[in-house]
Amino acid sequence: MRTQVAIIGAGPAGLMLGHLLRAEGIDAVIVERASADYILGRIRAGVLERTTTDLMDRLGLGARMHAQGLPHDGFHLADGERLIRIDIGALTGRQVMVYGQTEVTRDLMDAAIDRGLEIIYQAANVALHDVDGNAPYLTYEKDGTIHRIDADFLCGCDGFHGPSRKMIPASVATAYEKVYPFGWLGILADVPPCNHELIYANHDRGFALASMRSETRSRYYIQVPLDERVEDWPDDRLWDELAIRLGPEAASHMTRGPALEKSIAPLRSFVFEPMRHGRLMLAGDSAHIVPPTGAKGLNLAMSDVHYLSEAIIGYFHRNDREAIAGYSDKALARVWKSERFSWQLTKLMHRFPDGDAFDRRMQVADLDYIASSVAAQTTIAENYVGLPL
Numbered sequence: 001m002r003t004q005v006a007i008i009g010a011g012p013a014g015l016m017l018g019h020l021l022r023a024e025g026i027d028a029v030i031v032e033r034a035s036a037d038y039i040l041g042r043i044r045a046g047v048l049e050r051t052t053t054d055l056m057d058r059l060g061l062g063a064r065m066h067a068q069g070l071p072h073d074g075f076h077l078a079d080g081e082r083l084i085r086i087d088i089g090a091l092t093g094r095q096v097m098v099y100g101q102t103e104v105t106r107d108l109m110d111a112a113i114d115r116g117l118e119i120i121y122q123a124a125n126v127a128l129h130d131v132d133g134n135a136p137y138l139t140y141e142k143d144g145t146i147h148r149i150d151a152d153f154l155c156g157c158d159g160f161h162g163p164s165r166k167m168i169p170a171s172v173a174t175a176y177e178k179v180y181p182f183g184w185l186g187i188l189a190d191v192p193p194c195n196h197e198l199i200y201a202n203h204d205r206g207f208a209l210a211s212m213r214s215e216t217r218s219r220y221y222i223q224v225p226l227d228e229r230v231e232d233w234p235d236d237r238l239w240d241e242l243a244i245r246l247g248p249e250a251a252s253h254m255t256r257g258p259a260l261e262k263s264i265a266p267l268r269s270f271v272f273e274p275m276r277h278g279r280l281m282l283a284g285d286s287a288h289i290v291p292p293t294g295a296k297g298l299n300l301a302m303s304d305v306h307y308l309s310e311a312i313i314g315y316f317h318r319n320d321r322e323a324i325a326g327y328s329d330k331a332l333a334r335v336w337k338s339e340r341f342s343w344q345l346t347k348l349m350h351r352f353p354d355g356d357a358f359d360r361r362m363q364v365a366d367l368d369y370i371a372s373s374v375a376a377q378t379t380i381a382e383n384y385v386g387l388p389l
Contacts, residue, residue, distance in 0.1 A: 046212070048098075079364070176272075192216055271287070281311075
């Protein structure tokens with residue numbers, strides 16, 4: 001098979017990239033190792049920046065998002081009984097949208113057939129070849145047969161564990177990583193949220209987050225040690241802990257219910273440079289990971305895809321090779337700013353095992369300053385709603 005762009009990974013980044021290219025008449029094929037049902041079964045983030053919602057609208061795929069999503073004008077930072085509201089609407093003139101990553105993925109998948117975007121699911125043993133030459137290609141196995149796709153460009157949207165990043169030689173690459181000494185234990189339940197906006201809570205017993213997927217489905221998290229086991233957290237224990245950490249006001253409005261899903265996710269900050277090598281470009285989790293504290297993972301992948309699609313479109317439509325060459329630097333400039341925000345918010349709202357009384361007083365001082373400073377709240381709001389592209 002021959003195509004102009006072969007995309008590895010059918011998560012939201014790969015799907016969005018494929019749609020943006022097809023909308024400009026560029027041939028693209030997506031190769032995915034898992035099934036469509038498996039991808040749609042993954043529970044992921046639910047806060048969308050304007051960057052992401054604008055891309056969905058640009059493709060004419062935003063109708064369900066606007067009908068079912070929840071526009072938010074703010075969120076809360078909690079410290080004990082104090083709630084500090086960050087009014088992102090008033091401070092930035094913009095909103096975020098609560099709409100699950102699974103739903104974004106579903107919308108992109110459903111539109112693929114009608115828009116001529118080919119997706120090859122359950123493609124095993126995907127391998128990339130000659131990425132630093134002028135004729136890259138990939139191979140994969142399906143139904144016992146080895147298949148080959150030749151392309152002008154290969155785009156790795158295949159996540160942290162995918163094969164794409166491994167094709168960039170260590171001699172030209174640098175990886176930056178910070179692993180946090182705790183994880184998030186999450187529960188998804190069909191209960192109304194305890195607040196119409198998200199609450200990020202700093203408590204003596206650890207961080208907690210109250211969020212939602214809809215007006216009838218809630219997502220809660222608590223900070224736990226890395227060696228914790230989900231089996232040790234029956235529903236009642238987890239609800240009790242959430243009520244303590246989120247504070248009395250949130251607890252009084254909390255509705256309990258059976259877990260639809262419970263899991264523990266480790267936290268890390270990770271950036272891989274460069275995001276381009278020869279005819280291979282990386283986007284999303286294949287190049288960077290952020291702790292979920294700042295709701296940046298999906299949104300950062302979408303900003304990558306915005307830059308990458310513009311570079312590829314420029315190459316095919318205007319023979320603009322400089323845009324391809326500059327993709328990595330342009331994307332990384334925004335990546336590092338988002339990494340900084342997620343890292344700072346994680347430090348502010350979590351209790352670190354090696355933290356002492358001084359560290360805690362610094363958190364209190366930071367929260368006091370945020371509570372009393374419009375400038376500090378504006379900085380947080382600008383980063384939360386998404387920095388300009």
